[in-house]
Structure formats: structure tokens, C-alpha cells
Amino acid sequence: MRRLKAQIMDTVGVDRTLTRLAHEILERNKGAESIVIVGIRTRGEFLAERIARKIEETERVELKIGFLDITLYRDDLLGKLEQPQLKSTEILFNINGKNVILIDDVLYTGRTIRAALDALIDFGRPRTIQLAVLVDRGHRQLPIRADYVGKNIPTTADESIRVHVREADGEDAVLLMNPEEPDPCPPDHTV
């Protein structure tokens, strides 16, 4: 069990941060013309949809948006006792020559992003791949960095960050959780 240490963002905070990320993306790419949005399942897909909507409102354009399931590209598949459930990947457009904005909720070890880069490259040769995350919590294990960061949250390795999104969790929030504690009253009373 993990206990809440602090709430980092609420609904308004998440919305403001996504608005800023949308503007930074537009600024860096000088408009929305060359960009496509790809969200990493599961939380990243909802954030991608919202950022895409904000860009569309600002620029009055229609953006191409896709979703990536990176399960098949994970580097820890062979060590697992059971295969994780696959979700679907939907990238129904050509990414050749595009600036792909890859979106995820939390950047941590970098392994998810490494897998996502491999998966994306199998779809074509984008001009650039740029990474946008809502939270960067540090502790990278691979040489990967984000181009757009909602918030840097220094954490210890045993803490955890939970991102809640309305579409999947009923509310928008970013929560910093304390290290795992043993359950004081386990259901089978064996401890």
C-alpha cells in the first residue's frame, strides 16, 4: 500500500500545464503544419487527445493523432511470468517526414520511451520525434530526455507518481505517493 505524500496538480493545474505544452509545441515547430501527435497507451493517449484539441483550437487546423501500444517492444518481456495484455496501436497515417510529437504521462527510467522510439521507427522515418511529458520524475536509466516537460518533480526511487486522467480515473490529478508500506492487515492474516 502507498500513502499520499502530496498532491502536485489538480484539474486546473493539469489543464494549464497541457495548455502551456501545446503552445510550446506550436512555438518550437512554428505552427501545426508539419506535426502529428502520438500518445502512448494508456494515460498518454488521453493527454495526447487533449493537447491535440488545444492546438487545433489555437491554430484552427485538424491534427492527425495516433496511439501507440509499446508492449511488444518492452525489454523486460522475456523475464515475465505472464505476458502483459496487448492494447491496440492505431497510427493510420504516414509519419514519413513529419515532426512526431510523442506524448506520455510520466518520464522515469526512459525504457518506455526507448520502446516507443523503436515502435515508431517501424512505421516510417519521421523528420523529428519530440517528446512531451506531463511529469519528469528523474532516475533515468537510458540517455533520453524530454523536449517539453509539464513539471519536474524530484522524487526518491521508492516513491511513485500517479497521474489520474478524467477519461480513465474520473478526475485529473498528479499525486506523489510515499514508498510502499506493508499492508498492516493483509486479507489472509498470514503475515
Place this chain on the structure above:
Amino acid sequence: MPLQSRHLLGLDGMPRQDLQLILDTAVSFREVLERPIKKVPPLQGKTIANMFFENSTRTRLSFELAERRLSADVLGFQSTGSSVSKGETLKDTARNIEAMKVDMVVMRHFASGAPHYLSTVIEGHVINAGDGSHEHPTQALLDMYTIREKLGRLEDLHVCIVGDIAHSRVARSNIYGLRTMGARVSVCGPATMIPREIERMGVEVHHHLDDVLPHVDVLNVLRIQLERDAGRLFPSIREYHAMYGITRARLEKAGRAVTIMHPGPINRDVELSSDVADGEHSVILQQVLNGVAVRMAVLYLLSSK
């Protein structure tokens, strides 16, 4: 939820959630097959031996393609010209292959039960690619996948399997799987090709195609296995075609858009007329494509157990 078994030997007794998991997982792999690069890495470093003790082209190619698209290393083995013709036993052949550090074995064998036996003598996972007249689980899974893709569900659909039910592993696996998924299943063919007491598997038996046709959603047409001396089970090919051949005229008379499936290879104008096989309700080529996705799903789900 993982699969309950570490082998895929048959659909007899396979729980509904396992069937569902395989079919759902296959949807993701079906998408992979539409990509510009149709290859994903989850089985990198795994070695799979395809042991085919009986002739097969499409099943072997389909498994091999599925294995390669998951980035596995593939060993081919065919009984002709191998040590089997020198009198080696199945157990010794399998153990020798396993001694080369193989993780999974895909086996087609002329003897019913051979893959079950194999699963008791080797450590790796065993996948049945058809054993005698017993089961052919991946064919039934791809049939079920194709029905679900075309008609949106399996529950309460009426699937009629036409042909030599008695000698068909495809029929048996389809009956087990479809019944578990809640479909209505009937079989149709001459009495010489319908096993006695098959009703106990939960299927209806028909001998007159025109009686059942107006009520079916899907026809799964089996191949008449002329090479297995099917000729002694009916008077002539012409008569078989007249009684049980699926023709456009017959389907029009039934007045229903019936989805047409066939496990291949087709004897054109014997069990299936060409205009039906190539017609708008035929999903025969989709079956072939879905077969690769379904086999990828099975290999992926079994690989980690």
C-alpha cells in the same frame, strides 16, 4: 489473465476466457500485419522448431511467418528425408531437437495424440498444428476469429460444418471452440461421414443440405480428402457435388447471405463451386491472413509461461 495451459494441444476443455484472450490478442497482431514493417520483437532470442510429420504447406508457412514476425529463430523439420525414415522414435527425435535448446515445438503429426505425448516428454511448449483426425486448434481459432471479424460476434450464430466430419480435425476443434463460445453448431454430410453419437458434442446433425441452409449464418466447408481414400465414403464425386456441393443456385434458393469459409486447399467444383469460393460472401482469403495473426497470438501468449 494468462492462459491456463502451457501448451496448445486442443480446444477440448479450453475455458472460454482463454479462447477470448487469444482472439482479443490476435486483434493486436492483425494490426501489426497492416504496418509497413510487419515485424515486432517480443520473441527475440526464442527458438521454435516446426516438426511436420505430415505434408502441409499453408499451415507450415503460416506458423513460420508468425514466428518470424515475432522475431523468433525458426528451425524447420520434415519427416521425409530425416532420421524418422531411419526408424528413430518420436521421443528420441523430439529430445534431440530439444537438446539444441529449443523453447517451443510446433508439431503436425499423422497420429492422433502425438502432440499430447510430446508434451509429456519434453520441457518446451508444444503447439498442435494438427494431429491425425483429432484436433487442429489454430485452424479453429482462426475460423472463429474470422467469423467474429465478419459478423461481430460468435454467440448465438449458427455455424454449419459440411463434409467429412468423422475424419476432420478441423471440424472437431471448431465444434469444441464454437460451443464454448456459445455458438449453435450443426454438421451436415452423408451418414458415412458423420460419426455416431456426435450429438453428444452438442451439435445438430443434418443429412440434407437444403434443409439446414435457410437457417445458417456461416458455412464452414470441409475439403473432401481424396488423397485419404474418401472415395469409398460416397458413390462418386459427381454425386457428392450434387448432394453436398455449395453452389450459387443452392445459396440463392436458401435466400440468405451466408458467410462461406473453407480451410483449404479447395477442390473446386467438388465441395465448393468456383463462383461461391470467389464470391462476395467468401472469407477464405481473410482466413489465411487471420491465421498468421492468430498464430502470433498463441505463440506470444505461450512464450513466457
